[in-house]
Amino acid sequence: MTTMAPPAEQADALRRAGLRVTAQRVAVLESLAAHPHAAVDALHADVLERIPGIALQTVHGVVNDLTAAGIAQRVSLPGAPSALYEIAARDNHHHIQCVECGRVEDVPCAVGEAPCLQPSHGHGMRVIEATVTFRAICSDCERNSPA
Numbered sequence: 001m002t003t004m005a006p007p008a009e010q011a012d013a014l015r016r017a018g019l020r021v022t023a024q025r026v027a028v029l030e031s032l033a034a035h036p037h038a039a040v041d042a043l044h045a046d047v048l049e050r051i052p053g054i055a056l057q058t059v060h061g062v063v064n065d066l067t068a069a070g071i072a073q074r075v076s077l078p079g080a081p082s083a084l085y086e087i088a089a090r091d092n093h094h095h096i097q098c099v100e101c102g103r104v105e106d107v108p109c110a111v112g113e114a115p116c117l118q119p120s121h122g123h124g125m126r127v128i129e130a131t132v133t134f135r136a137i138c139s140d141c142e143r144n145s146p147a
């Protein structure tokens, strides 16, 4: 779960990860905190409101830096047209996604640490993580669907 944090907190997160604090990085982190599970396009549109003229390529670069530093993480969702990102959390949470409108929400993991599921047959491989996505229909889509 993410909430809007004051800019000082974004700067701290950058310093802790060994990244130089720049206006672009702080702005992208703010956007990630306000819009979890966002594509780079959406983050760019949001950051543009605070840093006029910032290039999409710059936001791509910042997202890559934040992901490499472990501050942001990529969310793997089946059928997502582009990669989605969120502030990295150590809570091993999962996602529930509306198959109609694509809305994505966080779901706490019942176990809390990875891997929270073990395969019945692991083929000799050590399981690192189970990525669980609940495919669902949100109440808005349910209401609007023809009966």
Ligand SMILES: [Zn+2]
Pocket (backbone or CB within 6 Å): 098, 099, 100, 101, 102, 103, 137, 138, 139, 140, 141, 142
């Ligand atoms: Zn929906």
Ligand SMILES: [Zn+2]
Pocket (backbone or CB within 6 Å): 036, 037, 075, 086, 093, 094, 095, 105, 106
């Ligand atoms: Zn999430």
Ligand SMILES: [Zn+2]
Pocket (backbone or CB within 6 Å): 092, 094, 108, 109, 110, 111, 112, 116, 117, 132
């Ligand atoms: Zn779990």
